[in-house]
Amino acid sequence: xxxxxxxxxLVVVGARSSIKGHKLIIVYSSGERIKLITFIDTSNMDIMRxxxxxVGG
Numbered sequence: 001x002x003x004x005x006x007x008x009x010l011v012v013v014g015a016r017s018s019i020k021g022h023k024l025i026i027v028y029s030s031g032e033r034i035k036l037i038t039f040i041d042t043s044n045m046d047i048m049r050x051x052x053x054x055v056g057g
Contacts (some may be wrong), residue, residue, distance in 0.1 A: 016041065
């Protein structure tokens with residue numbers, strides 16, 4: 001789990017047990033109520049690397 005410093009959303013990444021090689025990425029906000037922002041089922045982790053580059057500069 002990590003915090004997206006650009007949006008303030010929490011991001012969780014985990015392996016899918018039912019689909020080998022796939023990851024589930026869940027983005028949400030927390031507070032009084034948890035709000036689901038998006039979820040992505042992917043085998044392409046370049047999505048995360050692109051985001052890290054964008055946030056990191």
